[in-house]
Amino acid sequence: MARQFALFSLALTAAISVPVSAGEVQAAVAANFAGPMARIGEAFTAATGHTLKVSSGATGKFYAQIAAGAPFEVLLAADDETPRKLIAEGRAVAGSDFTYAIGKLALWSTQPGLVDDQGAVLGKGGFAHLAIANPKTAPYGAAAMEVLKARQLAGAVAPKLVTAESIAQAYQFVATGNAELGFVAWSQVASPGQGVKGSYWLVPPSLYGEIRQDAVLLKAGEKNPAAAALLAYLKSEAAKATIQSYGYGLK
Incomplete structure (x- = not known):
């Protein structure tokens, strides 16, 4: 009986900690960040219950795909210019962009x-x-x-x-x-x-412009709680620790 009660308590705790309305978010992620994102994605799902679908590649190609209507909801770019450009064009949500990593x-x-x-x-x-x-x-x-x-x-x-x-x-x-x-x-x-x-x-940073990598909420994900949750998680101390462990700088 005690064992059954303990198992029931664990199941109840798990049910409470994971949102009932767990959703899914589609993220376009700069190729250099694929490794860290795999670890962050696992932790994000464990913490929120949301499922993360990642496509990795060149930032410029993602821009072209988003402009053509690709259904990405979050972009983790390898620069800060692309997110700003998407906001200016009305393809991303104003004020949602932030620097998640400084590349080396x-x-x-x-x-x-x-x-x-x-x-x-x-x-x-x-x-x-x-x-x-x-x-x-x-x-x-x-x-x-x-x-x-x-x-x-x-x-x-x-x-x-x-x-x-x-x-x-x-x-x-x-x-x-x-x-x-x-x-x-x-x-x-x-x-x-x-x-x-x-x-x-x-390479010494003095030989190239600072690689500020910004994330942004795309218009396709504006009403998706899972997309907002992903961006919030990227700002968490747990995510920052993972990012730094891969050699990135933080703003």
């Missing part, structure tokens, strides 16, 4: 010793392919081009550039050996509890 750029190779801690390898050569995300659609790709221009190497390395659709694909090019090195998001190689494999240069 890294030059990375799976080969130990190839990339030095000053990024001098870019000028010395010794590699055939340098992967970057498409600078026209991916903010991390634009940041990579800023670094190359700041080092006055854009022309010299141009024949070696391998342009990826997103920062996730740029990472894959390097991880699979199709490019000896590449510019990636620091969060992709600095996963919690794991050392960085290979060699890397954490």
